[in-house]
Amino acid sequence: MQYIRDLYIAKRAINRPGISFEFFSPKTPEGERAFLEKTVPELALLKPDYCSVTYGAGGSTREKTLMLVDRIQRDQGLTAMAHLTCVGHTEDELERILEDAKALGILNILALRGDPPGGAGDFQKTDGGFEYSYQLVEFIRRIGGFCIGTAGFPEGHIACAEGKEVDWQRLKAKIDCGADFVITQLFFDNKDFFVFREHLTKKLGISVPIIPGILPILSASQIKRFTAMCGARIPEAFLGKLDALGENDQAVKEFGIEHATEQCAELLREGVPGLHFYTLNKAYSTTQIVKNLKLA
Numbered sequence: 001m002q003y004i005r006d007l008y009i010a011k012r013a014i015n016r017p018g019i020s021f022e023f024f025s026p027k028t029p030e031g032e033r034a035f036l037e038k039t040v041p042e043l044a045l046l047k048p049d050y051c052s053v054t055y056g057a058g059g060s061t062r063e064k065t066l067m068l069v070d071r072i073q074r075d076q077g078l079t080a081m082a083h084l085t086c087v088g089h090t091e092d093e094l095e096r097i098l099e100d101a102k103a104l105g106i107l108n109i110l111a112l113r114g115d116p117p118g119g120a121g122d123f124q125k126t127d128g129g130f131e132y133s134y135q136l137v138e139f140i141r142r143i144g145g146f147c148i149g150t151a152g153f154p155e156g157h158i159a160c161a162e163g164k165e166v167d168w169q170r171l172k173a174k175i176d177c178g179a180d181f182v183i184t185q186l187f188f189d190n191k192d193f194f195v196f197r198e199h200l201t202k203k204l205g206i207s208v209p210i211i212p213g214i215l216p217i218l219s220a221s222q223i224k225r226f227t228a229m230c231g232a233r234i235p236e237a238f239l240g241k242l243d244a245l246g247e248n249d250q251a252v253k254e255f256g257i258e259h260a261t262e263q264c265a266e267l268l269r270e271g272v273p274g275l276h277f278y279t280l281n282k283a284y285s286t287t288q289i290v291k292n293l294k295l296a
C-alpha cells in the first residue's frame with residue numbers, strides 16, 4: 001500500500017495521470033456482497049492507482065467505511081483511502097477511528113467536514129468535535145502516519161456566502177494545515193476547473209496535486225438532485241440535452257459517457273495529475289470512459 005502523495009509523484013515521473021475510483025458503502029448485506037464480489041473486481045481490472053470509500057452522513061454505513069477500505073486493499077491489492085467527516089464525532093472518537101484505520105494498514109484519509117445529516121440546514125459542530133475540516137486535517141497531521149486528502153470546490157462551496165475566492169482561500173488553509181492533495185467536487189464545465197486551478201496555483205501558490213472529480217451521469221433526475229444538493233452548475237446546453245433525453249436512462253448514460261470522455265480528454269491535455277471518478281458503485285460508465293481515454 002502506498003501514500004497517495006507518493007503515487008502522484010511516481011505517476012508524474014512517468015507522465016501518466018493517477019486514476020482513482022470513489023465508492024459509497026452499500027446499505028444492505030446483498031448490496032455489499034455484490035459490491036465486493038462484482039463491482040470492485042470489475043473496476044479493478046482497469047488497474048486504478050487507488051480507490052476511496054465515502055463516510056456516510058449518518059447511521060450504520062459509517063462503520064463500514066474502514067471495513068470496505070480494508071477489503072479492497074486485501075482482496076484486490078489496491079491502495080484505498082477512507083473518507084472521514086467531523087459529523088457527530090468528538091476528537092476522542094475520531095482518534096479511535098484513526099487508530100483502527102492504522103491497525104488495518106490504511107495509510108490515506110480524505111478529511112472532510114461532512115454535511116448536516118439529511119443534507120439540510122446548517123452544519124452543527126459536535127461538542128468536543130470540530131467545526132471545519134482544516135481542524136480535522138490538523139488533527140490527523142498531529143497524530144501522524146497518514147497521507148491526507150481534502151475537498152476543493154471549483155464553483156465555491158455551496159454554503160460559502162462570501163464567494164468562491166474566500167472559499168478557495170479556506171482551501172489553502174487546509175493545505176497549510178497539512179493536506180497533501182485536493183480532490184474536487186463534480187463539475188461539468190472545465191472552464192470552472194481551470195479558473196479554480198489558476199487561482200490556487202498562481203494567486204495562492206498552492207503546489208499540491210489538484211485532482212478533478214468526474215461524475216459519469218446515470219440519470220437526469222439523479223444529476224438534478226445531486227447538483228441541487230452540492231451547488232454545481234449544469235451548463236445550459238447540457239441541461240437542454242438532458243431534458244431532450246428525458247427518462248430514457250440508457251440514452252442519458254451514453255450521453256454521460258460521451259460528455260465525461262470529452263471532459264477528461266481536455267483535462268488531460270491541460271495537464272491534470274489525475275482523474276477521480278465518482279463511480280456511484282456502477283462499473284459500466286467508468287469502464288467505458290477509462291477505455292475511451294486509453295487509460296486502462
Ligand SMILES: Cc1cc2nc3c(=O)[nH]c(=O)nc-3n(C[C@H](O)[C@H](O)[C@H](O)COP(=O)(O)OP(=O)(O)OC[C@H]3O[C@@H](n4cnc5c(N)ncnc54)[C@H](O)[C@@H]3O)c2cc1C
Nearest residue numbers: 054055083112113114115132133151157159160183184185
Ligand atoms: C471529493 C469529495 C468527497 C466527499 N466525500 C464525502 C463523504 O465521504 N462523506 C460526506 O458526508 N461528505 C462528503 N463530501 C461532501 C463534503 O463533506 C461537503 O461538501 C461539506 O459540506 C464540506 O466539506 P469540507 O471538508 O470541504 O468542509 P470545510 O473545508 O470545513 O468547509 C465547509 C464550509 O465552511 C467554510 N469554512 C471553512 N473554514 C472556515 C473558517 N475558518 N471560517 C468560516 N468558514 C469556513 C467553507 O468555505 C465552506 O463553506 C465530499 C466532497 C468532496 C468534494
